[in-house]
Amino acid sequence: MGMVETLRSVIRFRPIELDPVARRLAKAADVSDLRKIAERRLPHGVFDYIDGAAEDERTVVANTEGYRTRTFRPRVLRDVSNIDPSTTLLGRRLPLPLVLGPTGFARIADPQGELAVARAAARAGLPFTLSTIGTRSIEEVAAVSDGPKWFQLYVFRDRGLTKELVERAKAAGYEALMLTVDTAVFGRRERDIRRGFTLPPKIGLDTIIDGAVHPGWTWAFVRSEPIVFANVAGRDVGDGTSAVALAEYVNTQLDASLSWKDLDWLRSVWDGPLVLKGIQTVADAELAAEAGVDAVSLSNHGGRQLDTAPATVDLIEPVVQAVGDRVEVICDGGVRRGSDVVKAVALGAKAVSVGRAHFYALGAGGERGVDHVLGLLDAGVRRTMALVGATSVDEITRDLLE
Numbered sequence: 343m344g345m346v347e348t349l350r351s352v353i354r355f356r357p358i359e360l361d362p363v364a365r366r367l368a369k370a371a372d373v374s375d376l377r378k379i380a381e382r383r384l385p386h387g388v389f390d391y392i393d394g395a396a397e398d399e400r401t402v403v404a405n406t407e408g409y410r411t412r413t414f415r416p417r418v419l420r421d422v423s424n425i426d427p428s429t430t431l432l433g434r435r436l437p438l439p440l441v442l443g444p445t446g447f448a449r450i451a452d453p454q455g456e457l458a459v460a461r462a463a464a465r466a467g468l469p470f471t472l473s474t475i476g477t478r479s480i481e482e483v484a485a486v487s488d489g490p491k492w493f494q495l496y497v498f499r500d501r502g503l504t505k506e507l508v509e510r511a512k513a514a515g516y517e518a519l520m521l522t523v524d525t526a527v528f529g530r531r532e533r534d535i536r537r538g539f540t541l542p543p544k545i546g547l548d549t550i551i552d553g554a555v556h557p558g559w560t561w562a563f564v565r566s567e568p569i570v571f572a573n574v575a576g577r578d579v580g581d582g583t584s585a586v587a588l589a590e591y592v593n594t595q596l597d598a599s600l601s602w603k604d605l606d607w608l609r610s611v612w613d614g615p616l617v618l619k620g621i622q623t624v625a626d627a628e629l630a631a632e633a634g635v636d637a638v639s640l641s642n643h644g645g646r647q648l649d650t651a652p653a654t655v656d657l658i659e660p661v662v663q664a665v666g667d668r669v670e671v672i673c674d675g676g677v678r679r680g681s682d683v684v685k686a687v688a689l690g691a692k693a694v695s696v697g698r699a700h701f702y703a704l705g706a707g708g709e710r711g712v713d714h715v716l717g718l719l720d721a722g723v724r725r726t727m728a729l730v731g732a733t734s735v736d737e738i739t740r741d742l743l744e
């Protein structure tokens with residue numbers, strides 16, 4: 343009798359979740375869980391494009407390790423009953439110091455692609471950055487999101503086309519232009535080379551087998567409209583109608599001659615806030631400040647360009663010391679937890695930008711996956727602030743870190 347009562351008091355069956363996406367996401371406690379789910383659901387070539395990085399993939403690891411190896415100096419008894427992680431970035435109030443950074447080709451992870459990410463970002467009140475090589479166009483994204491939107495620019499050799507993209511972004515209400523400057527030539531992504539990965543993913547014997555073991559993805563892929571580089575659909579530069587290796591595309595279509603003097607040209611076609619993404623030294627941050635940009639994004643392209651480039655978190659302090667009074671400093675790369683966001687802010691960053699975190703989430707659970715990861719990061723920032731004794735971003739100070 344006693345045993346039955348004891349058992350009755352402890353046995354609890356969770357209600358059975360019939361919705362497969364909700365079931366999957368309920369088990370995703372952090373970004374690494376979302377990554378594992380994405381790995382299971384996506385064909386190997388697609389997952390490796392998202393997850394992979396340049397050459398020996400040391401920088402992508404250094405980016406995340408840079409956060410993991412930094413420790414806090416938590417303060418206690420500071421009344422943390424009200425936590426406010428909001429901040430101001432480029433003149434706009436944001437609920438969190440977080441930007442959804444650009445990634446190419448979101449539709450390879452989910453048929454809705456950038457539309458799903460933009461809608462989730464808008465719900466969270468956070469900026470969504472559309473990539474030049476996105477698979478939904480400037481206008482399509484604007485039609486589904488009235489949240490803050492930024493446009494990431496690659497400069498094509500065809501300056502007329504580049505100018506047109508900037509003008510379209512302005513007309514569609516994008517608030518900031520983010521010029522990526524670390525992609526003079528394409529990084530060597532060896533996982534993609536080994537797999538012969540192209541965009542859009544092509545169907546060959548190996549991909550048929552890969553697709554057959556990922557039927558959910560394959561069914562969604564074949565039922566939705568073809569994946570193209572939506573911003574340049576139908577243009578001479580190539581729009582992905584025939585599959586192309588990204589390295590070949592970047593190396594033939596983008597302008598490797600881009601230099602500091604081109605910023606004047608860009609300023610003549612864009613009068614809004616300008617962010618330079620891909621700054622990796624104090625020296626270049628100084629030049630960016632002299633050029634009058636509004637923000638720099640410390641970025642090594644998620645370790646996808648120059649391997650053994652420095653971990654971006656290590657750049658925050660020296661760059662903020664050098665130019666923090668003139669430009670806003672965003673740190674991109676390696677952020678997987680709310681505590682990472684707090685560490686970046688403690689070092690002096692105004693905000694962080696994430697890429698893989700929302701790309702994994704999109705692959706794991708579509709739009710709801712992106713909602714889920716943004717919820718995890720929001721909760722993580724708030725929990726960390728409470729545990730280190732900071733109630734606002736102004737209180738996230740350098741002395742909270744070792």
Ligand code: GLV
Pocket residue numbers: 446588643646
């Ligand atoms: C594109 O910008 C990529 O990193 O693959």
